[in-house]
Amino acid sequence: MADQKNTQPARPVHGGIKPSDLRALGLRPEDVLDFSASISPIGPPQGIWQAMKGVELAAYPDPDSLELKEALAGHLSRQTNSSQTVSPEQLLVGNGSTEIIHLLTRAYFPTSYGITGGQTGGSALILTPTYGEYQGACSLQGAAVSTLDAGPPPDFLWDLDLAARLIESHTPRLVFVCNPNNPTGSYLEQADIDKLAGAAQRGGALLVLDEAYISFVEQPWDSLAMLERDNVVILRSMTKDYALTGLRVGYCMAAEPVISRLAAYQPDWSVNGLAQAGALAALADSDYLARSRSEVARSKGFLVQRLNALEFPVPPSAANFLLVQVGDAPSWRDKLARKGMIVRDCTSFGLPQYIRIGIRSLPDCQRLIQVMEALA
Numbered sequence: 001m002a003d004q005k006n007t008q009p010a011r012p013v014h015g016g017i018k019p020s021d022l023r024a025l026g027l028r029p030e031d032v033l034d035f036s037a038s039i040s041p042i043g044p045p046q047g048i049w050q051a052m053k054g055v056e057l058a059a060y061p062d063p064d065s066l067e068l069k070e071a072l073a074g075h076l077s078r079q080t081n082s083s084q085t086v087s088p089e090q091l092l093v094g095n096g097s098t099e100i101i102h103l104l105t106r107a108y109f110p111t112s113y114g115i116t117g118g119q120t121g122g123s124a125l126i127l128t129p130t131y132g133e134y135q136g137a138c139s140l141q142g143a144a145v146s147t148l149d150a151g152p153p154p155d156f157l158w159d160l161d162l163a164a165r166l167i168e169s170h171t172p173r174l175v176f177v178c179n180p181n182n183p184t185g186s187y188l189e190q191a192d193i194d195k196l197a198g199a200a201q202r203g204g205a206l207l208v209l210d211e212a213y214i215s216f217v218e219q220p221w222d223s224l225a226m227l228e229r230d231n232v233v234i235l236r237s238m239t240k241d242y243a244l245t246g247l248r249v250g251y252c253m254a255a256e257p258v259i260s261r262l263a264a265y266q267p268d269w270s271v272n273g274l275a276q277a278g279a280l281a282a283l284a285d286s287d288y289l290a291r292s293r294s295e296v297a298r299s300k301g302f303l304v305q306r307l308n309a310l311e312f313p314v315p316p317s318a319a320n321f322l323l324v325q326v327g328d329a330p331s332w333r334d335k336l337a338r339k340g341m342i343v344r345d346c347t348s349f350g351l352p353q354y355i356r357i358g359i360r361s362l363p364d365c366q367r368l369i370q371v372m373e374a375l376a
């Protein structure tokens with residue numbers, strides 16, 4: 001466990017490729033395959049463009065995303081095996097789930113002077129290595145951040161008894177756990193999350209369960225049952241689920257008081273009209289997620305087999321990305337980028353021996369493997 005005082009804004013490192021990176025490499029967007037962001041490999045569902053064409057661009061979008069919340073409530077209630085249903089009042093839609101992460105830290109660390117100095121007096125516990133935005137958002141609010149590192153590869157599991165003790169003794173306001181975890185792909189079971197949620201209840205914390213990649217898990221347990229607790233918020237990303245990366249749509253589910261608290265910090269109209277219409281059309285494609293999962297499974301099987309043949313260890317991943325132990329990650333990232341294959345160097349996660357490969361279609365993965373075989 002490490003304690004850090006955040007006195008400087010530290011912007012997180014992300015996957016994805018920016019035009020400035022491409023220019024530096026002398027590449028055009030059409031020259032590259034981006035394996036550094038992990039999104040559905042089958043592209044956006046049919047019907048999205050048609051739905052967006054009907055949007056009145058001269059009108060303000062619904063600041064409450066009401067129609068989308070109603071459609072999400074129906075979609076989620078159909079998916080759950082438990083008696084739990086989800087109501088629109090238990091939902092908040094955001095401009096990507098990243099916006100919701102920032103709403104959480106603003107709502108739960110509200111008295112800060114922010115990055116200009118001072119601390120809120122509040123703290124957060126983050127189970128690491130993980131998505132950098134949690135730390136970034138906490139830092140902007142001046143919150144003190146503690147981290148608990150996962151155990152060694154290949155399983156990268158946390159000592160959850162220790163996590164529970166830390167939550168109860170340090171009483172953080174927010175506890176972040178990503179499941180399945182980015183970048184390790186490890187997936188905690190219901191009993192594990194229950195343990196964290198119970199400790200959070202006793203310690204007065206809100207447990208933030210980030211399920212950005214849950215739609216790609218083959219046999220997930222029914223996490224909606226967690227909504228019976230009033231101290232758990234579940235984050236989801238339609239960006240990942242439906243390849244709506246450029247539109248930016250995410251949502252969270254929680255007890256109504258938590259949702260109202262977060263909504264109070266959200267700027268009106270932050271989810272634009274095109275995003276709301278596109279997301280509604282995506283939800284109408286009822287077998288899309290199963291098709292996407294099956295393409296992930298096909299490509300993943302191929303990648304694991306061929307990466308193992310190259311003698312690169314690949315820890316098991318429940319998600320739509322693989323962590324691959326290549327040795328010198330920055331050097332592999334650079335040499336693959338020069339060939340138009342963009343992968344995520346995991347140095348910023350504290351894993352400088354690993355790259356992360358977001359799973360794309362089988363033909364794209366075959367091209368990546370060809371290049372890796374030539375460079376190995």
Ligand SMILES: Cc1ncc(COP(=O)(O)O)c(C=O)c1O
Nearest residue numbers: 096097098131182212237239250
């Ligand atoms: C674990 C995790 N949560 C949330 C996000 C944010 O996704 P978005 O803001 O596109 O919904 C990401 C993006 O990489 C992620 O890896």
